[in-house]
Amino acid sequence: MPNPARPPLEGASAAREICARHGDDPAALIEILHDLQEAEGHVPPDAVPEIALALNLGRAEVHGVLTFYHDFRQAPEGRVELQLCRGESCQAMGAEALIAAVCARRGAALGETSADGVTIKPVYCLGNCALAPAARVDGRLIGRASAERLDAALDAALSEPAR
Numbered sequence: 380m381p382n383p384a385r386p387p388l389e390g391a392s393a394a395r396e397i398c399a400r401h402g403d404d405p406a407a408l409i410e411i412l413h414d415l416q417e418a419e420g421h422v423p424p425d426a427v428p429e430i431a432l433a434l435n436l437g438r439a440e441v442h443g444v445l446t447f448y449h450d451f452r453q454a455p456e457g458r459v460e461l462q463l464c465r466g467e468s469c470q471a472m473g474a475e476a477l478i479a480a481v482c483a484r485r486g487a488a489l490g491e492t493s494a495d496g497v498t499i500k501p502v503y504c505l506g507n508c509a510l511a512p513a514a515r516v517d518g519r520l521i522g523r524a525s526a527e528r529l530d531a532a533l534d535a536a537l538s539e540p541a542r
């Protein structure tokens with residue numbers, strides 16, 4: 380039962396409402412997280428304690444599910460999505476060094492969004508193994524990717540008007 384004396388938290392009211400819609404059923408945790416992400420665009424950090432309270436689960440349990448599944452976002456999506464392949468062929472062609480270089484240039488880790496609005500996501504094969512290492516910028520496939528080529532593609536995508 381939520382504590383009415385506690386000040387409202389960002390994302391908490393949406394979490395409460397969605398938990399109630401699922402009858403505060405702990406077995407519905409994944410559905411609740413999906414519904415919350417659909418409603419808010421991501422799962423706000425302040426929703427975690429609220430969900431744990433409503434479902435009578437530990438915060439660590441909710442956080443564990445949230446971080447285990449790559450589909451869940453804990454921050455809003457950036458303007459541009461960059462997918463970096465970590466599949467075997469790409470690994471053999473230097474994907475990890477490429478990922479490190481791109482992340483350093485953007486100032487964000489895999490799974491995060493950079494200050495300039497690039498969400499960097501790992502993927503595990505883009506079907507472009509012959510041209511490894513492969514990447515995708517807003518759906519546009521890039522083979523034989525280098526940090527310089529990705530920088531150029533990202534800067535071009537960021538300069539396009541918002542969709």
Ligand code: FES
Nearest residue numbers: 464466469505507
């Ligand atoms: S392993 Fe990277 S595109 Fe297939």
